[in-house]
Amino acid sequence: MAESAKKAPRRTKSRAPASRDKRERILAAAVKVFAKHGFYATRVSDIAREAGVADGTIYLYFKNKDDVLISIFDDRIRRLIEVLQREIASCDTTEERLRRIIEIQLGLLEEERDLAEVVTVNLRQSSRMLKQYATPLFMEYLGVIASVIADGQREGSVRSDVSPRLAARSMWGGLDGIAVTWALADGDPANLRTAAKQFASLYWAGLASAPAQNPR
Amino acid sequence: MAESAKKAPRRTKSRAPASRDKRERILAAAVKVFAKHGFYATRVSDIAREAGVADGTIYLYFKNKDDVLISIFDDRIRRLIEVLQREIASCDTTEERLRRIIEIQLGLLEEERDLAEVVTVNLRQSSRMLKQYATPLFMEYLGVIASVIADGQREGSVRSDVSPRLAARSMWGGLDGIAVTWALADGDPANLRTAAKQFASLYWAGLASAPAQNPR
Amino acid sequence: MAESAKKAPRRTKSRAPASRDKRERILAAAVKVFAKHGFYATRVSDIAREAGVADGTIYLYFKNKDDVLISIFDDRIRRLIEVLQREIASCDTTEERLRRIIEIQLGLLEEERDLAEVVTVNLRQSSRMLKQYATPLFMEYLGVIASVIADGQREGSVRSDVSPRLAARSMWGGLDGIAVTWALADGDPANLRTAAKQFASLYWAGLASAPAQNPR
Amino acid sequence: MAESAKKAPRRTKSRAPASRDKRERILAAAVKVFAKHGFYATRVSDIAREAGVADGTIYLYFKNKDDVLISIFDDRIRRLIEVLQREIASCDTTEERLRRIIEIQLGLLEEERDLAEVVTVNLRQSSRMLKQYATPLFMEYLGVIASVIADGQREGSVRSDVSPRLAARSMWGGLDGIAVTWALADGDPANLRTAAKQFASLYWAGLASAPAQNPR
DNA sequence: CATGAATGAGCATTCATTCAT
DNA sequence: TATGAATGAATGCTCATTCAT
Numbered sequence: 001m002a003e004s005a006k007k008a009p010r011r012t013k014s015r016a017p018a019s020r021d022k023r024e025r026i027l028a029a030a031v032k033v034f035a036k037h038g039f040y041a042t043r044v045s046d047i048a049r050e051a052g053v054a055d056g057t058i059y060l061y062f063k064n065k066d067d068v069l070i071s072i073f074d075d076r077i078r079r080l081i082e083v084l085q086r087e088i089a090s091c092d093t094t095e096e097r098l099r100r101i102i103e104i105q106l107g108l109l110e111e112e113r114d115l116a117e118v119v120t121v122n123l124r125q126s127s128r129m130l131k132q133y134a135t136p137l138f139m140e141y142l143g144v145i146a147s148v149i150a151d152g153q154r155e156g157s158v159r160s161d162v163s164p165r166l167a168a169r170s171m172w173g174g175l176d177g178i179a180v181t182w183a184l185a186d187g188d189p190a191n192l193r194t195a196a197k198q199f200a201s202l203y204w205a206g207l208a209s210a211p212a213q214n215p216r
Numbered sequence: 217m218a219e220s221a222k223k224a225p226r227r228t229k230s231r232a233p234a235s236r237d238k239r240e241r242i243l244a245a246a247v248k249v250f251a252k253h254g255f256y257a258t259r260v261s262d263i264a265r266e267a268g269v270a271d272g273t274i275y276l277y278f279k280n281k282d283d284v285l286i287s288i289f290d291d292r293i294r295r296l297i298e299v300l301q302r303e304i305a306s307c308d309t310t311e312e313r314l315r316r317i318i319e320i321q322l323g324l325l326e327e328e329r330d331l332a333e334v335v336t337v338n339l340r341q342s343s344r345m346l347k348q349y350a351t352p353l354f355m356e357y358l359g360v361i362a363s364v365i366a367d368g369q370r371e372g373s374v375r376s377d378v379s380p381r382l383a384a385r386s387m388w389g390g391l392d393g394i395a396v397t398w399a400l401a402d403g404d405p406a407n408l409r410t411a412a413k414q415f416a417s418l419y420w421a422g423l424a425s426a427p428a429q430n431p432r
Numbered sequence: 433m434a435e436s437a438k439k440a441p442r443r444t445k446s447r448a449p450a451s452r453d454k455r456e457r458i459l460a461a462a463v464k465v466f467a468k469h470g471f472y473a474t475r476v477s478d479i480a481r482e483a484g485v486a487d488g489t490i491y492l493y494f495k496n497k498d499d500v501l502i503s504i505f506d507d508r509i510r511r512l513i514e515v516l517q518r519e520i521a522s523c524d525t526t527e528e529r530l531r532r533i534i535e536i537q538l539g540l541l542e543e544e545r546d547l548a549e550v551v552t553v554n555l556r557q558s559s560r561m562l563k564q565y566a567t568p569l570f571m572e573y574l575g576v577i578a579s580v581i582a583d584g585q586r587e588g589s590v591r592s593d594v595s596p597r598l599a600a601r602s603m604w605g606g607l608d609g610i611a612v613t614w615a616l617a618d619g620d621p622a623n624l625r626t627a628a629k630q631f632a633s634l635y636w637a638g639l640a641s642a643p644a645q646n647p648r
Numbered sequence: 649m650a651e652s653a654k655k656a657p658r659r660t661k662s663r664a665p666a667s668r669d670k671r672e673r674i675l676a677a678a679v680k681v682f683a684k685h686g687f688y689a690t691r692v693s694d695i696a697r698e699a700g701v702a703d704g705t706i707y708l709y710f711k712n713k714d715d716v717l718i719s720i721f722d723d724r725i726r727r728l729i730e731v732l733q734r735e736i737a738s739c740d741t742t743e744e745r746l747r748r749i750i751e752i753q754l755g756l757l758e759e760e761r762d763l764a765e766v767v768t769v770n771l772r773q774s775s776r777m778l779k780q781y782a783t784p785l786f787m788e789y790l791g792v793i794a795s796v797i798a799d800g801q802r803e804g805s806v807r808s809d810v811s812p813r814l815a816a817r818s819m820w821g822g823l824d825g826i827a828v829t830w831a832l833a834d835g836d837p838a839n840l841r842t843a844a845k846q847f848a849s850l851y852w853a854g855l856a857s858a859p860a861q862n863p864r
Numbered sequence: 865c866a867t868g869a870a871t872g873a874g875c876a877t878t879c880a881t882t883c884a885t
Numbered sequence: 886t887a888t889g890a891a892t893g894a895a896t897g898c899t900c901a902t903t904c905a906t
Contacts, residue, residue, distance in 0.1 A: 019865085040256045044901060045868095054867040056903075065901065142397070159421075162414045169397045170390035170415055177389015178382065181358070198378045199386055205375075206422025235890085260876060270892045275877070451869085472688045476897060486871045491898065574829070591853075594846045601829045602822035602847055609821015610814065613790070630810045631818055637807075638854025667886085692880060693889095702888040704882075713880065 023061045026051045027075060030068045035114035039069055069118075070133040076115055077137050080108070084144050094152030095208070098171070099200045101145060105175050106196045109182070116179060142168045149207070159209040171203060239277045242267045243291060246284045251330035255285055285334075292331055293353050296324070300360050310368030311424070314387070315416045317361060321391050322412045325398065326405050332395060358384045365423070375425040387419060455493045458483045459507060462500045467546035471501055501550075508547055509569050512540070516576050526584030527640070530603070531632045533577060537607050538628045541614065542621050548611060574600045581639070591641040603635060671709045674699045675723060678716045683762035687717055717766075718781045724763055725785050728756070732792050742800030743856070746819070747848045749793060753823050754844045757830070758837050764827060790816045797855070807857040819851060 029051035033042045044065050048055045062068045084104060091097040109116045146168035152158030158167075178195050245267035249258045260281050264271045278284045300320060307313040325332045362384035368374030394411050461483035465474045476497055480487045494500045516536060523529040541548045578600035584590030590599075610627050677699035681690045692713055696703045710716045732752060739745040757764045793816035800806030826843050 022865095043899085048868095055869095055901090056867055057865085059902070060865070139397075162418055163411075166394065166411055166414050167418065169393045170418065171393075173393015173396070174386035174390040177385045177387075177392060180389070181355075181385045195379075195382055198382055202378055202383065202386065202422040204422075206418040206420075238890090259874090264893095271876090272878075272893060273891055276890070281876070454869090475895090487897090488872060488899075489870055492869070497897070571829075594850055595843075598826065598843055598846055599850065601825045602850065603825075605825015605828070606818035606822040609817045609819075609824060612821070613787075613817045626811075627814050630814050634810055634815065634818065634854040636854075638850040638852075670886095691878090696889095703880090704889065705887055707881070708886070 022051075022053065022057070026053065026058055026061055026068070027072055031072055031076070031112075031114050031118050034069065034072070035117040072115075072118060073133065073137050077119065077141055080104075081141055081144055084141075088144070088148060094148060094155065094157045095204050097148045097152075098145075098204060098207070101148070102171075102175060102196055102200045102203070105172075106179065106192055106199075109179055109192060142172060145171060152207075157209060158207050162207070167207060174199060174203065238267075238269065238273070242269065242274055242277055242284070243288055247288055247292075247328075247330045247334050250285065250288070251333040255281075288331075288334060289353055293335065293357060296320075297357055297360060300357075304360070304364060310364060310371065310373045311420050313364045313368075314361075314420060314423070317364070318387075318391060318412055318416045318419070321388075322395065322408055322415075325395055325408060329399070333399060358388060361387055368423075373425060374423055378423070383423060390415060390419065451493070454483075454485065454489070458485065458490055458493055458500070459504055463504055463508075463544075463546050463550050466501065466504070467549040471497075504547075504550060505569055509551065509573060512536075513573055513576060516573075520576070520580060526580060526587065526589045527636050529580045529584075530577075530636060530639070533580070534603075534607060534628055534632045534635070537604075538611065538624055538631075541611055541624060545615070549615065574604060577603060584639075589641060590639050594639070599639060606631060606635065670699075670701065670705070674701065674706055674709055674716070675720055679720055679724075679760075679762050679766055682717065682720070683765040720763075720766060721781065721785055725767065725789060728752075729789055729792055732789075736792070736796060742796060742803065742805045743852050745796045745800075746793075746852060746855070749796070750819075750823060750844055750848045750851070753820075754827065754840055754847075757827055757840060790820060793819060800855075805857060806855055810855070815855060822847060822851065 026047060030042075030047045033046045033050050036042075037046070044058060045055050047068065048058055051058075058068070062071060084101060087100050087104060088097050091100055142165070146164040149158055149164040149167050153160045153164065178199060182192055182195065242263065246258075246263045249262045249266050252258075253262070260274060261271050263284065264274055267274075274284070278287060300317060303316050303320060304313050307316055358381070362380040365374055365380040365383050369376045369380065394415060398408055398411065458479065462474075462479045465478045465482050468474075469478070476490060477487050479500065480490055483490075490500070494503060516533060519532050519536060520529050523532055574597070578596040581590055581596040581599050585592045585596065610631060614624055614627065674695065678690075678695045681694045681698050684690075685694070692706060693703050695716065696706055699706075706716070710719060732749060735748050735752060736745050739748055790813070794812040797806055797812040797815050801808045801812065826840075826847060830840055830843065
């Protein structure tokens, strides 16, 4: 504290909206490095360097490394759910709603590929504790999709012989499968948009109650 | 934990049968502990204890811990592909073939839940190296499904406006999504069988070229 | 544990100087334990304990165990070379210079017997990497001696029918041979001083260009 | 023993003068690999492979890895001492005897460079136990040289103001120094022979009692 | 609040040695 | 005797976490 020569430069940002800002910066950094190297291969110091803070600082905002990952889920997925719900509300038909969800979930890959990678890849490795935290949130996300489907069943646009929950699971899984292989293989945005359209068509064809919905 | 079955022979050093048998035992043990604690949380000594061998013995059969995981993929998935191809050959229609694949992939969960967990969970965490090894094999697996779909398109039973590759991806993903949430949630075999039926219906409805295949 | 000696200076927040101290302490500890047990038999934790630091701390200052040994060579021999050159500069004749070198090299044994042991013993075991690092430095040391001899030849005090390089090698070897056997055998400082005198006489007699240099 | 398919090939030599022969082969192999990689970096299995025997076989002939190195010293140096003594006996003058010793010790490098490397390099690393065994033998070797010098002093050809023991040490050391740097640097046999001549001249000039022995 | 040097538990891997065959 | 699969103790190194400044 008495060392003069040190305080001067202060390269760690402008000090103003500190707390909130720094937490955010750490999360963003974590998303980036987790996506690149995976949770286990990422060192806390990697996150710190990427965020431009000291290692110890991370422990002022998060309980431990696990907590950083948990917080990503918490922050980001919660936000995603909000976006989803807003979009859903602005759609008129169930088909449109599902199409929108598909676009958003796959679109996430383009806009925030890192985040998608983290959510997708890291949901599974996780320690027990992490699983405990991440699962409910993930279930909530699935719940949003499931309720769109359930609503569709109620209004008659969706066949009633499938469990909304199951349909939601398989939709999420299908999208995830596309995402994983897309990331593994080409990574071309154009292909992704084509994939979104085809998947939507496929999925809605499977789900719609009416006859003849397969486009010729 | 195999306590009973193991203690009897105990360090009587039944040297003879060795090699093949022991490698197999290590792999089986690895599947078990990887499934329970995940790849990263599993120590090599855990595998060794489970397999009833010394730590060092593992290195007589595998290059390192990564190699154990890779070998699981290699051995097991290769076997799975063989089973799949045999089953496919014995089916008459594309619908039947896809239904069979769905049953097998989900059925794997019941018979070899640990293996399914390992394959499912660990395909993604993995180091670069692992990814390198696992991906081609996984692509081969997808290829089997894709070719069934392509065949279906050729014979006219499958709509031709979707890429077989994409359809395969989303099918695998859907099944995987069901598997993950099933494992995370209930884990009741009955539910799994129901899920298989519903998913098959859903998926085929989406994929079939003809009209009106949605059961009333 | 160095409790006392450490807390005092603690002034400079600028990590480097504070570090300097600890790095030095680790090197000193390493010299001590390497000398006692040899490089291979010494565990990193031995060095750490001797230095009063944690195992991990060593890796803040050195890349690995090899690097510790390399650093000893680097630091110490560089220092030795400097001393040598300063001393050489302050001598008037070649004979005096060589006598001085002999005294210094053998004298090192008394003052820093551990260091001498490490330098002497470990120059040879070493991994390839170590050899790579140690050799050039050692060659530089030999070069100092060789240039003294070459100067002697130029001014006519040293016979010109021997290669300065070879003469330097054999001088270093002779001193080293004395050192090794001295350490192995008695270890009596008095004997060492006698040895230094006799060797100087012997060596100069062999090297001098003039006749009759054997003292009666 | 009951496995038929195994005994047939019998690639492990002709079985006749087994024991002696095999021990010898192991020692020769050990010299080779110790020279190449050093004692510590050499695995017992390396020696075994080089010798064409099984790992376990080595323990039928030697107590442990250390014992192999000790045995090399014992066998080889004992032999070297014998050679030296025979050669010495066949020389007429002290000068000639020393010249012969120099030639033999340096010549060893050419003929049995590996052995020289082992003796030279490994004398020093060694565990305590090894030191215990190797030192006396080494001292015996030095004793041979020392006694030649002592004889020379008695007959008046060698100056009497140096300790024969010290002279022997420095001679061995000088030769060793030349050897080490020769191995490190060029490795050209021609240079080695030149070195032998120069060193002999240098050394004898230093040691001789008479005046004017420096060749013009 | 922020820092980053220090800590030390934890773990993969190696390899000398044993021993059933 | 000879074998080599199996053993398991031993250890270098990493990295999440702490805490004095």
